[in-house]
Amino acid sequence: MKRFMAVVSYDGSDFYGYQIQKDLRTVQGTLENALKQIFKQETTVVAAGRTDTGVHAYGQVVAFNCPIDIDSESMKNALNANLPSDVYVRKVLPVASNFHPRFQAKRRIYHYYIHNSPQTNIFIRKYAWWFPYEIDISRMRQAALFLEGEHDFTSFKKREAQDNRSNVRTIYRIRIIRLRSSIILTRIEGISFLRRMVRNIVGTLIKVGVGEWEPKRVKEILLKKDRSEAAATAPPHGLYLYSVEF
């Protein structure tokens, strides 16, 4: 059977996360409903990354089997015609029958946006974390250097997520950039991430950015392998799954 991958944007504000849950509005459920309208049969959609409630995606990658005769462009148009206004399929491409975006992803890039201004801006209240206190991004950059490379990220993993799997992950690069004076973008590139890892890293970098913690404390937090050492989780609405590379 033919198989497609799709690059999908969604506004996470009104979704209970990516992964399907009974009686709740989820991105996976919404995509599978759209495909059911088109294919007139049930279809399972698999994704490169599961985003939590309120987290957005600019370039989530999903894959699904296609039981009908349709080209990529028509598949894209049919999906967009059957999706609500907060989900948009940017691209559809044919892929090998064994393609799985979760297992074959080589790099995932997350963006976290902070609106750093004394006054709030209601027009971006769902799309960036409003943080009114002064942030020194050069301190954040120093701290971020300790996180690049291969480390055990137990201290940055969701507390409840206890299992026996390895918490070692590789971060290729963290870039912190000030855009248009009041927006701070933290871009994190890695192979894969633990649950809440990006938001826990951002929460911790902010503690350093406001001067409460020294940059080198991030190295100590990593070594302690204890979630209670890192800062509180940054809120979901600043986070975007930006892109996935294969």
Place this chain on the structure above:
Amino acid sequence: MKRFMAVVSYDGSDFYGYQIQKDLRTVQGTLENALKQIFKQETTVVAAGRTDTGVHAYGQVVAFNCPIDIDSESMKNALNANLPSDVYVRKVLPVASNFHPRFQAKRRIYHYYIHNSPQTNIFIRKYAWWFPYEIDISRMRQAALFLEGEHDFTSFKKREAQDNRSNVRTIYRIRIIRLRSSIILTRIEGISFLRRMVRNIVGTLIKVGVGEWEPKRVKEILLKKDRSEAAATAPPHGLYLYSVEF
């Protein structure tokens, strides 16, 4: 009694416009509810401009009497503490007891944002009009010159809004600017505007921008004093009451 003016931002997406209506969520109703919480009595709020359903405000100006002893900064904080997340009071100032923002406004500035790109961007879908076809803003600028100054704007007035009052209005200036390549801002400054006037002007300028109409047709439309001569109304979600000057 003490009187305050307040500069208010709101996201019009979830409001049935500014003006109070029974059983509908309106900006005026929301502001009056917040004041009722604070003052423990009913208060009427008057505004510089009534925005329609879905229209936003960055700098709406409102005024109200204040029966309690409170300074401007505390008034601002009390309001924001009692308002929902889609309304934000940017500033509160004491004013004369006869101050009325509607009658005393000397200049109103509206902004209209067009997202001009072949692909939609779901994150701004409620905050700019997505228009996928190519627009030549130099043509829009030529057309806009015919609208500056004092004219009878009957052709740009909401069709149902028939009455015997004058439709003569003064537009000080129309500026059309391309921001960050895909966003076109149309900024219109005038003393006061007829209902739907800004959105009808934008709809008409776009007809010129895509090459369907010649710039000079705008002059003919004005002279005909007939709403059916102008183009369809641009959608509300691109429009912002940007500021009001006194």
